[in-house]
Amino acid sequence: MSLTLPFEVLPRTGNLNTGLVPPLSDADRKGLTKKEVAADHPTWCPGCGDFSVLALYFKLIEKRKIHHEKITTVAGIGCSSRFPYFVQAHGAHYIHGRALPFASGISLSRPDLHVFVFGGDGDAFSIGGNHFNHTARKNIKLTYCVMDNWVYGLTKKQTSPTSPLGFKSKTDGWGSMDHPINPMKQAISAGATFVARTTHTNPNHVLQMMEAAMDHDGFSFIECLSECVEFYEGAFDASNPRKGGAFNTVPADHDVTDEAAAYKLAGEAFPGSFGIFYKTTRATKNANEAKIVSSHQEKVKGLKDWQILQKNFDRLK
């Protein structure tokens, strides 16, 4: 039953258009300027909180001297998820709610890249809720910044999973009646190893959290309050000193490795505290898989891939 197949072994797929590119060592390269890292002009409404998150992401790239090709920006669907188009770097605009597993595929196969995922509360806690829990528990190395505005903005004012009780939306004209998700509690209980909270009205704090998240070896989650001026104006005024609110950082004596204390902080009434609630060290899935790989490769040391497969086939004779 031997088949004659239209079968060809294809060589490695090489990049095209490579001829004219001069070599450039990392040492010779300067950090990127804001101009170099900015792409399309954002399509957000004037006054949207997301502008400040984007500006601080640029600042992070500038400050940490990350090169274009070393960052990958991933998003799902929503206003905030337009993010990758505005960043001059490799990026992917994926489907609604599934940005985390997509980004996990990148992270697990490419330890050389910084993977940043941006999204909104609908993406993270409604349609993608399951992925949030599992990416956290698997501790996949990437940074997830949720720009939480407590409302569906792109589809024009429906109730979101974080809308507070009583919020009047087009789908709850009488006021939201479903108990809202508390993102911080969700992250801590799901097993996230880095959980922080910030707000777009405090740029220095946002940058500080982004840096700490990026440096964390594991799944790092930031809830960043980001006001929707169009459909939920004033939602976060109580956290903004310029609007008469209070911006309180986590107490100096808070132990970030104390899960129960972090959970307690997460339960504070709005505006609550800002800063790193929880941070712990646990082996990442990336590291665990790498360990499995190295122990398996030890057993087939010196063999080419086809010879490893040949050993399987020899047992199937």
Add this chain to the structure above:
Amino acid sequence: MSETATTAAGGAAPKVSNVSEAIIRIAGNSQDGIQAIGGFLARLAGRSEQEVMTFMTIPSTISGGPSIFQVRIGSGEVLSSGDEADVLLCFYQHSYEDHVSSLKKGGIVLYDSDHVEPKAEWQQTYHHLGVPISGLTVEAIGGTAKDKGKNIFSLGLIAKMFDLNLPKLEKLIGERFTGKDPSILNNALAAFHAGYGHSLGSVLEVFKFVDSQKKDHPQIVMNGNEALGFGLIAAGVRFGAGYPITPWSDIMELLRRELPKYGGTFVQTEDEIAAISMAIGASYAGRVAVTGSSGPGISLKTEALGWAVMAEMPLVIVDVQRGGPSTGMPTNVEQSDLNIAVFGGHGDSPRVVIAPANVEDCFYMAIEAVNIARKYSVPVIILSDQGIASRIEAFEEPNLEKVCQDISPDFTPVADHKPYDLAPVDGVTRHVAPGTRIASGKYPVVTGLEHDELGHPTGSPKLHAQMSAKRRKKLQALGAALPLPQIYGPAEGNILLVGWGSTEGPIKEAAARARAAGDSVSSLHIRHVNPMPNGLENIFAGFNHVFVVEMNDEGIYGYGQLASLLRARYCDPKIRGINKVDGLNWKVKDILSRANDAVATGLRKM
């Protein structure tokens, strides 16, 4: 069992018949280890340069329930697992009563007389041979074994009946139980020898296989799921993600176990959507990745599949089809996912669909899938099914040194890059992985929104039309490059049987049997389902009837899924369907009788 010669032996010794093939059906419950007997026989056949094909049914209950394993071993070509068995080995009354009709007239019922009470009316039609299998097994290896071991005892009986190669079987048993507690191997060998040494008593004849044609290369023996899994590894796939579902799970278990040796990873995800998303993410990161599923899992993946089409991301999706819709018949065979594979999802989303025809083809088509995905930056669906997944076949060992590929990504900096460049006439562009420096400083975004050449969103009517055409033209280019399938039998005649997927063997055998009886029947197997190769109409023109043989429903308008596709493409009223959805593989005689009926009925509608 085609007997070529008989030698009558004198006295009490049974007659020895030379046979060129044998079909043995083993019926019991799923925990009896009957698959193991079948597996040993298949592997032995492979080592003896014989052809072999198996068929099994598994209950979808959690544990237990009736189960069968049928193995057909031949010194010549074996194309299907066989319509009628020569020998039925049955462990229980229900195994006996449910399967005695699968025996050919004059066939042998080998039954466990501790559990089976033979019926007088059947004793006229079939030779009955009772052996107290349960009791003798306990006698051989001790009471603690209970039901365990009777499969190996029965293997001994069969080995005696078919004069099988004793040292080879002992070696296989040794390999199977190696590394375990030595007493397990000793018990297995004790049970085997007890079965082999048992006097067949009143049995009328034993059988001896005629020598098979010497093969040039060694054979390997595996099932379709294994062949697909190993094919993906040979193709260079090093990342996969999946969620457990029958019958796909075997492939993910194999990849999870094997990939780390090659520096790769397979991730068990929280759900089907995460699985395809993670695989697409890994593909995006530079190396074609795999996901797969069966039944409802495929439905769940369709949104993400549409993204991969839109974003032009290479990806391989394995669909091991089972009975549907919904949870359907999880452990039964059906070919009813062709439509979802070709059309599933919203919007116009052209993707590649290929269907391996046999176990060997699973291995090579896995490689072909990866290469099409790479070359055309497109998701490729491999349509396997439960039948091919669990069927064991022997085939010529591939030359792995030649076949294995390196598909590791290239990060050489590029001057400029447009992920959705409209310049190439065939629409084919290539993905550049993150990590690649782009000297122009303009970086691509891959996206599910309609986009311009750099991947930025656009609402332009012109661009939507151009990009839709680009995604379509790639597949048209592939279709033009595909070879026409081989016609089995004369290129012109009365009936052409057309099939796809796991049914190649029985369809080919049906056509060959009809030709041997003087009828004008040829067959053809479509392995590239979407796009199909060009020029099939010229082949169809040579026949009065084109019957598309499929294991799916005839549909509201009277045609199965491939038949509908072929009729849509060729507007040819002589293309008709032969369909069934009983969850079982085709029997050769059923294909033929259905084809004859269809000819007699004439064209249903013009």
